[in-house]
Amino acid sequence: MPSSNEIHGWLLDIYPDPVQGVVLWFLDEDEVRRHRLHQSFPTSFYAHGTSGELRSLWRHLKALPEPPRLSRVEKQDLFVEKPLPVLEIMTKTPPAQERLFNQLKRSFPSLVYYNADISVDLRYAAQTGVFPLARCRVLTTNDGEIENLETLDSPWIVDSHEPPLLVMALVPDSNPDHKEPTNLKVHIKGKHYSFPFQDERGLLVKLQALLRRYDPDLLLTVWGDNWLIDKLHQLMDEHHITLSLSREESRGVERREERFYHSYGGVIYRGPQARLFGRIHISTENTVMYHDYGLEGVYEMARVTSLRIQTAARVSPGTGISSMQILTALRQGVLVPWHKQQVEWSKSAYNLLQSDRGGLVYQPTVGLHANVAEIDFISMYPSIMEHFNISPETIGKNTQNSTFVPELELNIDQDHRGLVPDTLQPLLEKRIRLKQELAGMDPRDVRWNPFQARSSAHKWLLVTCFGYLGYKNARFGRIEAHEAVTAYGREALLRAKEAAEELGFQVLHMYVDGLWVQKDGASQIADFQPLLEEILDRTGLPTSLDGIYRWIAFLSSRPDPRVPVANRYFGLFQNGTWKVRGIELRRDDTSKWVKKVQKELLDLLADASDAGELVDQLPRVHALLQARLSALRQRKIPLVELLISQKISRSLEEYKVPSPAARAAAQLAAIGKNLIPGQRVRFLLTRGKPGVFAWDLEERPDPKTIDIDRYAELLCRAAYTILQPLGVEERTLRWWMFTNAGYGAPPGFLPDSCSQKTPLLGDISWKMDQMDPAHFTAHR
Amino acid sequence: MELINLPHSPSLQLLIAPSDFQRKASLQFIAELAQTGPVRVLDGGNRFDVLTLNRELRRRDLLLYTALERIQVARAFTCYQMATLLEEPAPQGIPTLVLNLLSTFQDENASLTERLRLLDICLHALVKNARHTPVLVVLHPQPAEEPFLVRIRESVDRVWVFEPHSPVTQLALL
């Protein structure tokens, strides 16, 4: 067809078509028109085997009713020196390739297949450099066939401008797992509608009218994947009305069933999925990390991985990283294996001992410390992979310019850029640039939220790529590479410690990629800058000052106060923000009420201008605790704030002594709501047996049955976590909370390792030593 | 617990025993062999307990690090990897221990047909290796009809099955 049309716009969606090859939807730069374009896309995959096996395969393929194009070629396998002779099998369209491969893997299971299970979005991206939401210039024929596509954009631009997508939100008014929704709320372009489910026909007609009128690019639903889309289909069938959910209406909705799959001895549940054609469907509860980074984060995932937006929203970061590696391989003409082939090399038992370790995790110097700087390596493991060229195919290769990993007695080839570092490099650079921009940005800047979201998406990808390097099923992974990364990580952390100590700092704590340091007289950023430079010098890896704490408390183990715990601390930065790890406030199984009060305690402590004045806050702490306890005893706390949420770890029959969560799950099972191991159950603590009341039962418990004493005990524990580093003894706290003792009791003793001497209140002698602390519990 | 006196001549043998026993017995076997020469360990269960092994070596008064260097370990985390690992020709005369051959075969992400196919490849390789070196395969107890176990039993020269002692009655202390 003659006459080329030129279109400028952003890529919205891409999917395979059984006849046309590949279909692409563009949003025109005039922000009004959307274009459906197509392109023929012959798709190849490869097979390798003995000449006998390949000959049988050839014969089989030639005899098919629609034989694919066959040729003998040589292609590069990442782990093999010389190019590999393979049979190239080219089918007319991507769906044809998938079908053919499914047949062949059953009839010829012993062959090694390459490029066999790669989705069309990645294949197309490899050929053209395009990615979702990329700005493009496309030349097409009159019937929308693409003649030429030029990408005018890059996923690595920090300040990209998103195309203006039109979003329609569909929100049922209750969680279908708990209560059947009565209304469907629809939001579009600032308008809000509410359609009752009772008027089924009306709902369909009105929703269809909105879809037709606005033609949204994105349908953002809640419970769409696992309930709403199904419900709408049910209504469509009953009333014979079709909704134009997909823009390409003839394709309908692509349903993927729920799946259980096995991973690391456990079972992982993947819910059903509903994908549309030409329109994007994102179901928020099924979108990994949605609550962390929202739509902006999803767009960024799609941009940097080149996965179709609907896929990027639903896959784990591991799949994201794997897709990026596959894309790099495709672009370099490297074969992408279907199954992981690589096996660990033999190592002596001695080497196993040395190499099979993770990051260094220290035990901190327990107690309260002032003016402490937290220095972190920026994306340590990915930086190491990039800096030292660690890749499954570079490790173990002794070439002219290889470096030696001392602990492992392995070489790393420096002559050729590894696939994994190659893939990571632009992502790391973008992350660092983004962090730098954010460091200098006002939170009220309109770019703040999108930048934070993008940063979050990068973080998840980077955090996963290290694990992926050693993952048993990773196509491009090798456990030795993984071990080399941790070896360099340990070395880097130790060199950082040495640098700190030589510059006169005390190292209070170290954790894999971060250290906490302190020096008399050092309290400003400028005081720590020389250390950052020294660390960069000695390790080659960049660090950043996460912040300077006005004071920080490292906590000990609850059962044994002599033993420090690596990941339990709370600290107040100089800028007034908190960093809190491992305490009740951060735990999933703590009730909202306890979290609230613990946070209030921290807020009181934040009022102290420095560590020396913390003890001055204790009278207010005492008053606060008494007030909150009083409200609890007067039953003024809403039940929902007392909910405890815990996971059940096994199936109910496997419990010898059922935990509270198991008992609550049993209550739910009795009314037909069965939970599987790994799921959470919410419950309240009640007096007597069974001691729990599951929340998702049909009724609510009588507020009078709530076990006030147990909640008071939980609060006491949470309060002790905060007050213990300040020198408050447990029995003193119990006196404050559970007796009519006034504040005047002496606080107690500080642990020896505390570098901040907080003045004690003064010695008031009491008959304390004669009183048995066991008498002072929550029970009255 | 007595050490099982496993023959040191070329053969393919199977030991079926519950966790603790097989762990102790296999580590003792490895320690024994490391006294006189190299040993190869293929670990399919990711539970090769180096540290307990070290105590066994120390007990035999061996130069610890020398002995550790004699023991070559390779791990497989998937059944594909196990097959690839076994297909590598075993160095002549170096005794091989295969720990938890079936752990990686529990992975239901691969179809049963596929896993049986891979198991056949593994067994074929093991039989080949056993012609010039002693090979011991160690397994957890499995139900007798388990298709994997049936095939393994068919391929080996000899099977050892651990019988737990019947409980000894404790004499009451008055």
Added chain:
Amino acid sequence: MGRTVTSITQTFLKERAAFARFRRALRSSDQQVLDDLFASAQKHLAAASYASHALPFETFLLAMLLEEHKEVVRLRQEITELRHALQQ
């Protein structure tokens, strides 16, 4: 991804458990002291992990000795200070 070798924490707990019979036969006041020794070793698990010693218990013993000596140094210092104070 690997992690075949037992973690240092697990190793420590096993080693400590291996001395349960020894502990049991001690007087209760001595039991407290033994517990203190193990708690000292627990402060240096990271270094023990990094050492990757073939026989980790030897590293734990060294850690216990380290903490003991720290205490000795501290006590010496305290005595010196007290002597000075008395002489005033």
